[in-house]
Amino acid sequence: MKLPLEGFRVIDLSRTLAGPYTTMLLADMGADVIKVEEPKSGDESRRFTPPKWNEESCYFLSANRNKRGITVNLKSPEGVEIVKQLVKDADVVIENFRTGTIEKLGLGYEVLKEINPKLVFCSISGFGRTGPDKDKAGYDVLLQAISGLMSITGTEEEPAKAGMSIADLSTGTFAAFSIVSALMGVQRNDVGQYLDVSLLDCQVALLNHMATGYMANGTYPKRMGTAHASLVPYSGFHAKDAIVVVAVANDGLWKKFCQALEWHDLGSDERYTLNYNRVQYREELESLISERFSQLDSADIIERLESFGVPCGKIQNIEEVMTSPQVIAREMMVEIEHPNIPDLKVPAFPVKFSETPPTVRYAPPLLGEHTNDVLQDLGYTEETIKELRAREVI
Numbered sequence: 001m002k003l004p005l006e007g008f009r010v011i012d013l014s015r016t017l018a019g020p021y022t023t024m025l026l027a028d029m030g031a032d033v034i035k036v037e038e039p040k041s042g043d044e045s046r047r048f049t050p051p052k053w054n055e056e057s058c059y060f061l062s063a064n065r066n067k068r069g070i071t072v073n074l075k076s077p078e079g080v081e082i083v084k085q086l087v088k089d090a091d092v093v094i095e096n097f098r099t100g101t102i103e104k105l106g107l108g109y110e111v112l113k114e115i116n117p118k119l120v121f122c123s124i125s126g127f128g129r130t131g132p133d134k135d136k137a138g139y140d141v142l143l144q145a146i147s148g149l150m151s152i153t154g155t156e157e158e159p160a161k162a163g164m165s166i167a168d169l170s171t172g173t174f175a176a177f178s179i180v181s182a183l184m185g186v187q188r189n190d191v192g193q194y195l196d197v198s199l200l201d202c203q204v205a206l207l208n209h210m211a212t213g214y215m216a217n218g219t220y221p222k223r224m225g226t227a228h229a230s231l232v233p234y235s236g237f238h239a240k241d242a243i244v245v246v247a248v249a250n251d252g253l254w255k256k257f258c259q260a261l262e263w264h265d266l267g268s269d270e271r272y273t274l275n276y277n278r279v280q281y282r283e284e285l286e287s288l289i290s291e292r293f294s295q296l297d298s299a300d301i302i303e304r305l306e307s308f309g310v311p312c313g314k315i316q317n318i319e320e321v322m323t324s325p326q327v328i329a330r331e332m333m334v335e336i337e338h339p340n341i342p343d344l345k346v347p348a349f350p351v352k353f354s355e356t357p358p359t360v361r362y363a364p365p366l367l368g369e370h371t372n373d374v375l376q377d378l379g380y381t382e383e384t385i386k387e388l389r390a391r392e393v394i
Helices: 018-028 077-088 109-115 140-146 166-189 199-217 251-260 275-280 282-293 298-307 318-322 325-329 371-377 382-390
Strands: 009-012 032-037 067-071 092-095 120-125 193-198 234-238 243-247 312-314 333-335 345-347
Touching (some): 009 018, 009 077, 018 032, 018 067, 018 092, 018 120, 067 371, 077 109, 092 166, 109 120, 120 166, 140 166, 140 199, 166 193, 193 199, 243 298, 251 275, 251 298, 298 312, 371 382
Parallel strands (some): 009 092, 032 067
Antiparallel strands (some): 243 312, 333 345
């Protein structure tokens, strides 16, 4: 069977992470993604090191599989013309330049929709293409701070950023979903549209119940480390050898929690019977649990809790995750043949499709790897391609 997006073409003018992650998700689903990079420097993420693998940036490798890569100087008239030729048969264009830049290059939505009225044009930026901050540059750590995410992450004493580039990655996910939705709209309405995707907007959306709670009572969520404002115990506790996270999400699990650990004194204490009361006595109860956990091995705690169906697990490092039997069983690392990295592995597409599972068709492209092939498909002759290369158009 064909992959869901097979037959759709995406022209990817984006770089770094949010945009490339968007197009990688589309490419995994079968879209023909043509990644356009600057001839000499390429995507900035090619130089985001460490970490690197055989001199290749892991940052770039993780977000650019299944794409064909070409190099085009967008500041040259001939380079702009190449993109316009590509747009004629494309379904999607995605870019993440600073506000106004793509229009100055002569490749804005108003220009390209005249060439292809069914085009879905996606712009990704830090703050969106409207509003007083539209001209500001946006980076993941900055948006984690400005969006409020950082204010609720970390300990009471110190805010912290998320360990991964959550602003970029979640924006890429929202963007991919929106592009696919817009493509369905094209099929129904026979007209394309412009998508304005902002890292700020996507992070505000992720505030979810935190934002609703503030609107309800005007109070700010506290930074609580691994703890939860509404549930106790729902946090990480230090065992002898590791931190074990327990998720006692209701009163029934609290009973099982106490039974599993044979803490009958806590289980029979009326102050802790209901979650509402456990929240009121949080400090006292968490102190008791911490003291008792510190006397036990993590494996013993987990075995006993799991035998009673209490959700729990230790905080794992990356190695432990990669070698986890569950992660291996779910095939969450995919092998890719790469000319410079024989054993390249990257995280796989996370959703399992029963009939049309995502496949790996291309390794993350070398800079300009497919330029000749793509231009020849557009009708450019070998002589013209050599001339364009000599003039640094490609």
